[in-house]
Amino acid sequence: MLNIATGLFVFVLFLVGLLLVLFIIYSKLEKELRAFKCGIIAVLLFSIVVALLAILPESIYPWLLLLPVFSLFIIVPKFGNKKVEFEIPERRFDERDVMFSRNSLKKGTEKFNNYYQMRPENKSADDVFRAEPGLMSKEASLYNEIYFNAAKATFETVDLLQPLAEQSLSTNKNQVSEHELADFIKNWAIKLGAEAIGFTLIKSHHIYTHVGRGEAYGNKVELNHKYAIAFTVEMSHEAMSHNPKGPVLMESAQQYLNAGQIAIQLAQFLRNLGYESRAHIDANYRLICPIVAQDAGLGTIGRMGxxxxxxxxxxxxxxxxxxxxxxxxxxxxPDYSAIHFCEICKKCATNCPSQSIPTNGVTNQKKPKRWTINQESCFTLWCKVGTDCGRCMAVCPYSHPDNFMHNLIRWMIKRNPINRWLALKLDDFFYGRKPQASKNQY
Ligand code: SF4
Ligand code: SF4
Structure with a gap:
């Protein structure tokens, strides 16, 4: 009996040691210097504990085994993931109120005057960002000739795709079953580079009331399609670690292009088979993509919106x-555990250089409103530095790479509030409450 207990105890110690070594290896591969150093300290401390345990009498091991058994009883059970139902907005959103749209208005033009006649309350906030150099500007504080021009080239490539987003139909419907088509689309999108894909019915609050960008500016949005295909593409962890500098801007542009290209291929494919379809790509949306993607089962909208x-x-x-x-x-x-984690985490809000992210709680309210950031102060910072910042995205504990170690923590977060508290403390310890941006060459 004692031998079995000793064997089990040694096995548990081996597993913990293995996890710590794996963590060090992952941190090195991810170029997370602080996590790497903290991992080494953790291994040293763990070795001291193992050495101390080795001098204890063997009869104590069965009692010490209770510790990992007790831990499993805390880590594994699922509880405390109360449903959080955010209020669905009664009114549809006007794309002309989005910062990119407001940024495109030129002083003295009819469009400019009409907009501020309609929304006089936005004028003073918009004067503040207009006083700054602007996104991708040469005068911006983080201007970098190479990164900014690379991003500009990518955005210009996205612009070349714009005419392909919406095309008229010239063929009759094919004979392939809808079910077969849906399966094909799912597989094909992943092969084209999508990370995940889902389908949803289009609801009224998904659709903008008016177009806010491009030649159709100001037109009422007419979208008669009933269904939406939503998919995600990954933004590079390494590029985002350089926040808020040029690599973030380059990566944003690149993934707008990749998402746009996949959307255009899928829309054209469906049109070729006789189904009216439209791709919604950067600067040419008729729908609010994050809400559509959430309803398509791809994730949950968190504190940073x-x-x-x-x-x-x-x-x-x-x-x-x-x-x-x-x-x-x-x-x-939706994954309610993500909302509960956001409730205690607030790391994005702590790190936001413009303090645009709310810190309020929502889980105790009956019909809470979804968290929304202060888009004016966020955009003003972008216009100052010239990039789209991305600090909130980079510091979020959910943003770590998709690998065994981080997925184990993500799994724990889903289980219960104790794990969430522990995961947050570990994240703060290994990566810092205010993580440093990468100093590595990009
Ligand atoms: S950093 Fe991420 S997990 Fe934390 S509050 Fe912000 S969105 Fe939520
Ligand atoms: S992008 Fe930057 S400024 Fe905007 S909310 Fe995120 S951290 Fe704040």
Whole structure:
């Protein structure tokens, strides 16, 4: 009996040691210097504990075994993931109120005057960001000739795709079953580079009231498609670790392009088969992508207002195709544990250089409103530095790479509030409450 207990105890110590060594290896591969150093300290401390245990009498081991058994009883059970139902907005959102749209207005033009006649309350906040150099500007404080021009080239490539987003239909419907098409689309999108894909019915609050960008500016949005295909593409962990510098801007542009390209291919494919379809790509949206993606089961919108996906957190861009093809709907409950984690975490809010992210709680309210950031102060910072910052996305504990070690923590977060508290403390210890941006060459 004593031998079995000793064997089990040694096995548990071996597992803990193995996890710590794996953590060090992952940290090195991820170029997380602080986590790497803390991992080494943790291994040294663990070795001292093992050495001390070795001099204890063997008869004590069965009692010490109670510790890991007790830990399993805390880590594994699922509890405390209360449903949080955010209020669904009664009014649809006007894309002309989005910062990119407001940024495109030129002083003295009819568009400019009309907008501020309609929304005089936005004028003073917009004067503040207009006084700054602007996104991708040469005068911006973080201007870098190479990164900024690379990003500009990528955005210009996205612009070349714009005419392909919406095309008229010239063929009759094919004979392939809707079910077969849905399966094919799912597989193909992943092969094209999507991380995850889902389908949803389009609801009224998904659709903008008016177009806010491009030649159709000011037109009422007419979107008769009933279904949407939503998918995500990954934003590079390494690029985002350089926040808020140029690599973030480059990566944003690149993933807008990748998402746009996949959306255009899918929309054209469906049109070729006789189904009216439209790709929603950067600067040419008719839908609010994060809400569509959440309803398609791809994640949960968190404190920073971005979609938090199961394996990459907010470190994604979203692409959407709306279509008349009838699609099997993903009826997935949002992951309420993500909302509960956001409730205690607030790391994005602590690190936001413009203090644009709210710190309020929502889980105790009956019909809470979704967290929304102060888009004016966030955008003003972008116009100052010239990039799209990305600090909130980079520091989020959900944004760590999609690998065994981080997925183990993500799994724990889903189980219960004790794990969530522990995961947050570990994240703060290994990566810092205010993580440093990467100093590595990009
Ligand atoms: S940083 Fe924390 S609070 Fe912010 S979105 Fe991520 S998990 Fe939520
Ligand atoms: S992008 Fe930067 S400024 Fe904007 S909310 Fe995130 S951290 Fe704050």
């Amino acid at each position: 971005l979609l938090m996906t199961p394996n990459l957190g907010p470190r994604v861009r979203i692409g959407v195709v709306s279509t008349e093809l009838k699609l099997p709907i993903n009826q997935k409950e």
